Amino acid sequence: MSGPSGLPNTGPLGSIGLGAKRGLSESRLALLLILPSLVLIGGIVLYPILNNLVISFFDYNLTIPWARPFIGLRNYVEVLTDREFLASVGRAAYFTVVSVSLELVLGLLIALFLNVDFRGRAFLKTMIILPWAVPTVVNAIMWKWIYDANYGALNGLLMQLGMIDQYQAWLAKPFTAMNLVILADVWHQTPFVVFILLATLSTIPESLYEAARVDGAGSLQAFRKITLPFLRPAFLIVLVIRTMEAFRVFDIIYVMTAGGPANGTQVATYYTYVETFRYLNMGKGAAQSFIISALIMLVSIVYIRLLKQDDTAY
Amino acid sequence: MSKSCRWSICLAVIFLIGLSTYVNAAASKITLNFIGMDQAGMTVDEQKTVIREFEKLHPNIKVNATFVSYDALHDKLVTALAGGGRAFDVMLVDNTWLAELASAGWLLDVTDRVTPEMKRATVDQEVTWRIVTYNGRLYGMPWLMDQKYFFYNEEMLARAGYNQPPKTWEELVEMSRVMKKKGIVEYPIIWSWAQRECANCDFVALLYGFGGRLENEKGQPAFNEKGGLKALTFMVNSIREGISNPSSVVAVEEDVRHTLSSGKAAFAINWLYVYDLANDPAESQVAGKIKMSLVPVSEEVYKKGIVSATSNDSMGFAISKGSRNPDAAWELLKYFTSPEVMNRYAAHQLPIWKDSFSDPALVKEQPVTMRMFQKQFPYGHVKVHVPYYMQYSKIMQLMLQEALTGKKDPQQALDDAVRNIEIIQKKYK
Numbered sequence: 055m056s057g058p059s060g061l062p063n064t065g066p067l068g069s070i071g072l073g074a075k076r077g078l079s080e081s082r083l084a085l086l087l088i089l090p091s092l093v094l095i096g097g098i099v100l101y102p103i104l105n106n107l108v109i110s111f112f113d114y115n116l117t118i119p120w121a122r123p124f125i126g127l128r129n130y131v132e133v134l135t136d137r138e139f140l141a142s143v144g145r146a147a148y149f150t151v152v153s154v155s156l157e158l159v160l161g162l163l164i165a166l167f168l169n170v171d172f173r174g175r176a177f178l179k180t181m182i183i184l185p186w187a188v189p190t191v192v193n194a195i196m197w198k199w200i201y202d203a204n205y206g207a208l209n210g211l212l213m214q215l216g217m218i219d220q221y222q223a224w225l226a227k228p229f230t231a232m233n234l235v236i237l238a239d240v241w242h243q244t245p246f247v248v249f250i251l252l253a254t255l256s257t258i259p260e261s262l263y264e265a266a267r268v269d270g271a272g273s274l275q276a277f278r279k280i281t282l283p284f285l286r287p288a289f290l291i292v293l294v295i296r297t298m299e300a301f302r303v304f305d306i307i308y309v310m311t312a313g314g315p316a317n318g319t320q321v322a323t324y325y326t327y328v329e330t331f332r333y334l335n336m337g338k339g340a341a342q343s344f345i346i347s348a349l350i351m352l353v354s355i356v357y358i359r360l361l362k363q364d365d366t367a368y
Numbered sequence: 369m370s371k372s373c374r375w376s377i378c379l380a381v382i383f384l385i386g387l388s389t390y391v392n393a394a395a396s397k398i399t400l401n402f403i404g405m406d407q408a409g410m411t412v413d414e415q416k417t418v419i420r421e422f423e424k425l426h427p428n429i430k431v432n433a434t435f436v437s438y439d440a441l442h443d444k445l446v447t448a449l450a451g452g453g454r455a456f457d458v459m460l461v462d463n464t465w466l467a468e469l470a471s472a473g474w475l476l477d478v479t480d481r482v483t484p485e486m487k488r489a490t491v492d493q494e495v496t497w498r499i500v501t502y503n504g505r506l507y508g509m510p511w512l513m514d515q516k517y518f519f520y521n522e523e524m525l526a527r528a529g530y531n532q533p534p535k536t537w538e539e540l541v542e543m544s545r546v547m548k549k550k551g552i553v554e555y556p557i558i559w560s561w562a563q564r565e566c567a568n569c570d571f572v573a574l575l576y577g578f579g580g581r582l583e584n585e586k587g588q589p590a591f592n593e594k595g596g597l598k599a600l601t602f603m604v605n606s607i608r609e610g611i612s613n614p615s616s617v618v619a620v621e622e623d624v625r626h627t628l629s630s631g632k633a634a635f636a637i638n639w640l641y642v643y644d645l646a647n648d649p650a651e652s653q654v655a656g657k658i659k660m661s662l663v664p665v666s667e668e669v670y671k672k673g674i675v676s677a678t679s680n681d682s683m684g685f686a687i688s689k690g691s692r693n694p695d696a697a698w699e700l701l702k703y704f705t706s707p708e709v710m711n712r713y714a715a716h717q718l719p720i721w722k723d724s725f726s727d728p729a730l731v732k733e734q735p736v737t738m739r740m741f742q743k744q745f746p747y748g749h750v751k752v753h754v755p756y757y758m759q760y761s762k763i764m765q766l767m768l769q770e771a772l773t774g775k776k777d778p779q780q781a782l783d784d785a786v787r788n789i790e791i792i793q794k795k796y797k
Contacts, residue, residue: 116446116450116472117468117471117472117755117756118471118472118755119472119473202615203613203614203615203618203619204613204615204623204626204627204630204632220554222614223614223615223617223618225618226614226615226617226618226773227773228773228775311563311618312439312562312563312564313563314562314563314564314618314765314769315562315563315617315618315769315772315773316563316766316769316770316772316773316775317563317766317769318773328762331443331446331447332442332443332446332758332759332762333756333758333759333762334446334450334468334472334758
């Protein structure tokens with residue numbers, strides 16, 4: 055059998071004459087063509103990860119270059135028995151659970167609202183993207199000013215509403231600071247959830263709702279029996295992505311609170327940063343980063359399993 | 369020869385000529401990478417002016433300058449130096465980081481470039497050069513010699529019925545109570561107690577002011593002794609009583625300056641640069657009202673004849689060991705620290721040269737700050753110079769925050785910090 059050029063048919067690439075001359079199979083040729091990208095990815099991603107793994111087995115402190123002994127798993131043991139590390143993982147978990155829950159609820163409500171046709175909807179849809187468009191660092195600086203103890207807009211607003219009689223140092227209390235940082239992140243990330251859910255909502259056929267109305271179903275029933283099941287896959291995708299990102303949160307903490315007050319916002323990634331770039335304990339920092347990655351991977355695997363179950367149910 | 373062959377040769381020749389021109393041009397111009405600070409001392413614009421002047425004096429040298437905050441500076445230096453040290457040639461280094469960077473072998477030893485005349489010409493030779501000394505070797509030029517000064521709003525003090533600034537912390541508390549009662553200011557004193565290095569600077573001033581010390585004769589941490597406890601208890605109680613602004617717990621030096629300059633504080637301790645800016649009508653609402661005096665001490669310490677105690681925190685310029693142009697880098701260093709340049713910007717940063725302080729024109733221009741520097745300097749206390757200073761610093765910052773937020777009581781916070789530092793000390797023995 056031969057292709058249009060009269061040469062042996064070796065697939066789509068072969069039919070345009072590529073590879074046929076050298077007798078390369080299509081898969082071999084494909085491999086050759088993507089080899090440059092593979093080398094690049096390998097160099098930028100794979101090599102540092104493997105190097106990081108190797109470093110984690112050494113007592114590697116940059117200020118002690120003359121002594122870098124191999125210590126096996128000791129870094130991992132030290133990290134897993136370090137109370138502050140475990141506390142920082144706990145804080146990261148709290149940050150993740152609260153911020154992702156808020157984003158999903160708010161995102162769903164806003165998406166449902168924007169799914170209804172009303173005047174000015176297109177304008178609102180455009181405006182809703184603005185928080186997400188703001189760079190993370192700019193967002194953090196902006197909220198830091200809002201929460202400022204002496205000039206902050208939050209203090210000004212609450213004072214005018216009569217809800218406080220004195221300006222408060224909001225970021226000076228550990229638990230309050232954590233929740234306010236979460237608020238800043240939720241404001242920033244909710245539009246992402248809105249857009250994913252809105253895109254899914256717009257694919258739900260209107261005929262289903264009509265049929266439900268004909269059958270006498272109320273709007274709440276329609277929501278539970280039609281909307282939610284359709285949204286489930288989108289929910290899970292958003293859940294996986296936002297959980298991974300929230301657990302790795304760093305820049306907003308770095309700018310807003312630097313892990314304070316009293317380590318109240320020191321999440322796992324921030325602690326790893328301090329261990330690696332302030333204390334220069336590369337080995338311990340490498341071990342910490344692997345443990346955090348392992349935790350994120352574990353959570354992701356659970357979610358993906360849930361997604362797969364969902365697929366088979368359909 | 370075919371037409372395409374001729375074209376190829378032509379193009380190749382043009383390319384090679386272009387390449388060699390570029391290479392020649394590049395070779396004749398040296399590029400230096402400079403990293404400085406954008407808080408305290410000379411402003412960024414002033415530093416950029418100095419750099420442009422240097423480039424004019426040395427047309428074959430181009431300087432790329434980066435300016436970051438103090439806290440970001442350490443991290444940027446470390447990442448650059450760990451990666452071979454070619455990212456920056458000239459760097460501003462804090463005296464507390466010198467041990468860490470020098471012991472890692474990242475700084476150029478400049479002991480042989482510093483002449484005995486240079487050493488003798490500086491203010492307080494011993495203290496000044498300690499900024500850039502590690503294990504007996506010199507690793508740079510001292511540049512930003514700073515300490516925490518005491519600032520007060522003269523008008524607020526007068527309204528409270530006082531015509532002299534407080535000499536002791538107890539006096540300050542009394543004055544503050546009067547000010548609060550009379551409604552002159554809500555929170556009389558603002559500090560920089562955020563979970564950053566600035567909190568440690570304030571603590572060192574108070575620690576020695578209450579008769580405490582950072583370490584004992586054996587080099588072990590000793591700030592949990594009686595003096596340290598008195599200092600930390602003073603800090604905690606002053607917030608509880610409403611004498612210290614509660615936002616001090618998240619404030620850094622610039623926040624302190626803004627609070628003082630907007631008339632929301634009567635007292636503050638901060639770096640020298642604040643004096644000029646707090647009295648500048650373009651930057652301050654209380655211009656002309658802010659004065660300086662010696663940092664107070666406790667009554668107990670005052671009675672012993674020690675009239676002041678403060679934190680001495682200085683920085684110097686160093687050259688990276690991986691620099692490809694150490695000689696050009698040294699020239700830039702010398703220019704930045706030259707008397708002509710330092711005298712010109714003495715409003716924000718005092719010169720390191722002895723002669724500057726007896727230069728009548730300069731003294732006339734900066735009468736207050738120059739005199740204050742000379743008065744306060746003998747009472748300055750330096751922090752510990754150890755390679756693990758970053759960990760030491762974080763432990764101390766956390767200790768202060770835990771006590772100030774009420775998480776731990778002062779004695780426990782102090783004891784836990786001392787214990788944690790001793791654990792690290794054992795690792796480095």
